[in-house]
Amino acid sequence: MMAMDFKEVVFGSSEYKELLDIRNEVLRKPIGMVLRPKDIASDKQEYHLAAFDNGKAIGCVLLRPLDNGSIQLRQMAILDNYRGQNIGAKLVQFAEQIALNKKFKIIETRARKTAEGFYKKLGYISYPNEFEDEHTLKMAKVL
Numbered sequence: 825m826m827a828m829d830f831k832e833v834v835f836g837s838s839e840y841k842e843l844l845d846i847r848n849e850v851l852r853k854p855i856g857m858v859l860r861p862k863d864i865a866s867d868k869q870e871y872h873l874a875a876f877d878n879g880k881a882i883g884c885v886l887l888r889p890l891d892n893g894s895i896q897l898r899q900m901a902i903l904d905n906y907r908g909q910n911i912g913a914k915l916v917q918f919a920e921q922i923a924l925n926k927k928f929k930i931i932e933t934r935a936r937k938t939a940e941g942f943y944k945k946l947g948y949i950s951y952p953n954e955f956e957d958e959h960t961l962k963m964a965k966v967l
């Protein structure tokens with residue numbers, strides 16, 4: 825029986841370092857890159873949320889408060905072996921609850937086009953005209 829739980833991780837802690845490994849492995853390595861200083865520059869000001877399987881971090885997502893009053897979901901990543909088990913969906917829902925608790929009304933993300941269907945299922949709407957590059961798509965949801 826898998827003991828899965830979701831929690832907020834403290835910036836700079838050993839758990840935070842586990843999340844950096846996940847971000848590197850899932851989001852950077854496949855595109856031949858590593859996490860750059862600019863990827864982590866605002867980490868200290870963000871909320872770090874993660875899924876754990878028996879104490880081992882297996883997925884993460886960050887919430888970044890924006891100047892426009894919404895909150896941005898970014899760096900969403902689930903370890904390969906754990907995908908397709910609804911853990912990503914539960915982690916997004918956990919993040920939305922945290923955002924709501926902090927009084928944010930709108931959550932937005934710059935989704936990879938390959939993940940559009942994932943966010944759609946969770947109630948996010950696409951803004952095809954507000955893309956930043958050909959691989960990503962702005963998506964948002966009213967909480």
Ligand SMILES: CC(C)(COP(=O)(O)OP(=O)(O)OC[C@H]1O[C@@H](n2cnc3c(N)ncnc32)[C@H](O)[C@@H]1OP(=O)(O)O)[C@@H](O)C(=O)NCCC(=O)NCCS
Nearest residue numbers: 900901902907908909910911912913935936938939941942
């Ligand atoms: C995208 C990602 C976070 C999804 O996590 P996951 O735990 O595998 O997803 P879940 O099992 O919670 O999926 C929830 C639902 O979304 C669907 N879904 C998952 N990934 C999808 C995708 N890429 N495209 C379309 N639908 C998807 C699932 O089929 C499932 O549908 P169901 O409820 O009908 O069964 C994960 O695949 C991942 O880390 N991918 C690599 C990094 C990445 O692309 N991150 C997002 C960048 S914006």
